[in-house]
Amino acid sequence: MTEFTHKINDQNISVRLCLNKRSKRMSLRFDSIKNVLNLTAPPRTSQKQILGFLESTEGWILKQLSKAITSVPFEESAVISVLDQDYKIKHESLYGRLDVKMQDGSIVVHGPEERINMMVTIFLKRHAKSMLEEYCEQYATTIGMEVNKITIRDTKSRWGSCSEEGNISLCWRLLLAPKSVAEYVCAHEVAHLKEMNHSPDFWKIVEDLHPHYKDSKAWLKKNGRELFKYGLGH
Incomplete structure (x- = not known):
């Protein structure tokens, strides 16, 4: 599994890439708790194809980001x-x-x-x-x-x-x-x-x-x- 950063509207998003030989096409899942995109793709998928796929799904990604959990630390007076x-x-x-x-x-x-x-x-x-x-x-x-x-x-x-x-x-x-x-x-x-x-x-x-x-x-x-x-x- 590889992790990299993808930028959408000046916002950096963590992407975890998993190359799976059983995958016939790319698929994307958003972890709203960890605020990370999990991208599964066939083994021979090129970097260009991956970036193109992420760009084509930007609307969906932005919608998921709006549901992301905002961290609330335990701090003084909380x-x-x-x-x-x-x-x-x-x-x-x-x-x-x-x-x-x-x-x-x-x-x-x-x-x-x-x-x-x-x-x-x-x-x-x-x-x-x-x-x-x-x-x-x-x-x-x-x-x-x-x-x-x-x-x-x-x-x-x-x-x-x-x-x-x-x-x-x-x-x-x-x-x-x-x-x-x-x-x-x-x-x-x-x-x-x-x-x-x-x-x-x-x-x-x-x-x-x-x-x-x-x-x-x-x-x-x-x-x-x-x-x-x-x-x-x-």
Whole structure:
């Protein structure tokens, strides 16, 4: 895979080129989270053909760029919602041990100002592990099952997954969603411990664990993409 920059209307756009022998023609996909164009082309496609293709699709590209996510860093005085509770980021002493903690409605950061974004992101990932593990374990107990292992990631394509071995993976950004939404995803993955499918039996388990799951599912579909604009990792 090769990455290069393409300019449209004085705007530089990152393009990732993948030459695929199974491709019969060029195709383009825009990753609105990473703000990058993924271009797939047959192996012998020339540079001239690639540039011509990009120029011919400029209208489509500009339309996709208008949907791109604008990065919002965690910084001094910013207010973020964590499972329905608002926290204001406070930056304190530059000296002493690097530390982040939740205190009286604030996320207090001790460390260099330029590291606030990174430190808060790491802290929230750890907090997500604690909270999401708790939800999963409660749901698993309810249905008489046991989770083997829970992993917290920064996944872009799915909010969670469950393997046949009982390993559950969850996106830490669920911490930034309403509590009911985070609980729904945990209930969804725990339900897979009994039903490794999306059959009516599966959805009945989800509904028993989280009666208003349809509302949470709809919220994720409408607003989930916005959770990726915060902090590091996009």
